[in-house]
Structure formats: C-alpha cells, structure tokens
Amino acid sequence: MVKKKKSVLTKGAISPEIIAQSIAHHSVGTDIGAHDIFLGQVRADTANDKTVTAIEYTAYEEMAEAKFSQIRESAFAKFDLICLHILHSLGKINAGEICLFVFTSSAHRTDAMAATRYIVEEIKADVPVFGKEIFDNKSHQWKVNK
Amino acid sequence: MKIKMKYFGMIAESLGKEEETLDLDIKMVSDLSDYFLSEFSRLEEMNFQISVNLNIVPAQFELSENDEVALLPAFAGG
Numbered sequence: 720m721v722k723k724k725k726s727v728l729t730k731g732a733i734s735p736e737i738i739a740q741s742i743a744h745h746s747v748g749t750d751i752g753a754h755d756i757f758l759g760q761v762r763a764d765t766a767n768d769k770t771v772t773a774i775e776y777t778a779y780e781e782m783a784e785a786k787f788s789q790i791r792e793s794a795f796a797k798f799d800l801i802c803l804h805i806l807h808s809l810g811k812i813n814a815g816e817i818c819l820f821v822f823t824s825s826a827h828r829t830d831a832m833a834a835t836r837y838i839v840e841e842i843k844a845d846v847p848v849f850g851k852e853i854f855d856n857k858s859h860q861w862k863v864n865k
Numbered sequence: 866m867k868i869k870m871k872y873f874g875m876i877a878e879s880l881g882k883e884e885e886t887l888d889l890d891i892k893m894v895s896d897l898s899d900y901f902l903s904e905f906s907r908l909e910e911m912n913f914q915i916s917v918n919l920n921i922v923p924a925q926f927e928l929s930e931n932d933e934v935a936l937l938p939a940f941a942g943g
Contacts, residue, residue: 759943778942779873779935782919807942819943839943847916847935848942849874861875862941 727787727805728778732816733758741804741822751801751824755831757839759819761812769854774862775811776818779847783807786846790838798834800825805838807848866891868928871935879907895924897934913938 738758745751764771787805794803802824812818821838825831842848843864850862871884891897894915901908914921916935917928928934 774941776942777873779871779916779937782916782935783942785919843940843943845940846942847873847937847940849938850941851874861878861938863939864941864943 726784727807728780728783728809729806730808730810732808732812732818733806733820734817737806738817738820738822741820745802745824748802748824750826752826753828753831754822754824755828755835756823757819757821757835758817759839760817761814763814764852766860769856769858771814771852772855773811773813773853774818775851775853775859776807776809777849777851778807778809780809783846783848787842790841790845793841794823794834794838797837798823798825798830799827800830800834803834803838805842807842807846811853866928866930868897869931869933871933873935874938874941875911876908876913876936876938879911880905892927893924894922894926894928894934897928898924901936908936911938 761774791803794800800823804822806820808818821835823831823834851859852862853859868887870887872880872882877883889900914937916937917926917932
C-alpha cells in the first residue's frame with residue numbers, strides 16, 4: 720500500500736500537466752483496476768452585477784495538513800484503496816483554474832469512486848482553508864462552503 | 866495566562882492582524898469567546914469556531930498557558 724506523507728497544500732493553480740503526470744505515474748501500479756478523479760474549479764459566480772474573477776485561498780496550514788492527513792488515514796481505513804493523492808491550492812486562483820485535485824486508485828471501481836466522494840466532502844467540512852472571492856470591480860467577499 | 870492567538874480569513878481582515886500574544890485572566894474557551902465578542906462586536910456577525918493546539922474545541926474546554934488558539938471563520942476549501 721502506498722501511504723506517502725507529503726504536503727497537500729500547494730502554491731498556485733493545479734495545472735493539467737501535473738494531473739497528467741500523476742496519471743502517468745500510475746501505469747506501473749498494475750494491481751490498480753480503477754482510478755477516480757475529482758477536480759475543483761474556480762467558478763465565475765455573479766452577484767449584484769459583479770463577477771468573481773479569482774479566489775485567493777489561505778489556510779491555517781499546520782492544522783490543514785494535519786486534517787488532510789487524518790482524512791487520508793480515514794479513507795484508507797474505510798475503503799480498499801491502493802493509492803491516494805490530494806492537492807489543494809493556496810494563493811490567487813483565477814476563474815477556470817483547478818484548485819483541488821483528489822485522485823484515488825483501487826482494484827475495482829466502487830472503492831475509488833466512493834472514496835473520492837467521501838474525501839471531497841470531508842475536505843469541504845473539516846479543513847481550515849479560507850477563500851476570498853475577488854470580483855471584477857476589485858471588491859471582494861469571503862466564500863462559505865455550502 | 867498567555868495565549869498565542871491566530872486569526873484567519875474575514876476575522877484576520879476585520880481585526881487587522883493575523884497573530885498576537887494575549888495575556889488574559891481567563892480559564893475556559895467560553896471566556897475567550899466572551900472577551901472577543903465584547904471587545905470586537907463585529908465578530909458577532911461572523912460564525913467562527915475555536916481551535917486549541919490544532920483541534921476544534923467546545924466552549925467548555927480549559928485553556929493552558931501558551932496554548933495556540935485560533936479563531937476560524939467558515940471554511941471554504943475545495
């Protein structure tokens with residue numbers, strides 16, 4: 720079982736190249752029969768004639784990494800996963816860019832798919848990450864997860 | 866007792882600082898939240914949780930000297 724500990728929080732947007740490389744790295748894992756991927760993308764929400772152009776993410780980094788680590792341990796305990804990777808952006812991420820990457824791998828599809836859903840919901844509820852939505856007129860408001 | 870405070874997101878913005886050390890005559894987390902709500906009434910409009918040494922704690926949690934305490938506004942990850 721692959722259970723590497725490394726930081727989840729990463730500066731800037733998550734590029735399609737990073738995602739592609741991550742998929743490519745798994746071709747050696749021939750016990751894997753299913754991958755599931757969730758990508759969170761910054762949405763250009765509109766409110767009162769203003770449009771979100773970016774979200775600036777900050778975090779209580781030490782606590783966030785500890786929470787990611789707990790979520791990771793708990794996902795391995797609940798689901799029959801072979802591999803799990805999570806990246807979350809910090810800093811200013813423009814609308815249309817990727818800010819969350821959750822990549823699960825298992826022998827069969829049900830574990831990978833259920834684990835991805837579980838991990839994303841846990842991240843939204845429990846990880847101290849904060850988002851400032853920046854509008855096209857330079858004003859801002861603080862995002863709250865629903 | 867001395868407490869290392871950390872502020873995040875809209876709370877850091879509203880208080881105009883991200884961290885400081887406070888020396889307060891308090892015991893419980895509820896005393897700390899009463900202190901903040903009386904000193905900074907604008908915090909009443911913000912829902913926040915309190916963490917002590919990286920764990921979210923209830924109001925009845927007892928504080929210790931040099932605890933790292935954070936005021937955490939709504940989470941927005943993902």
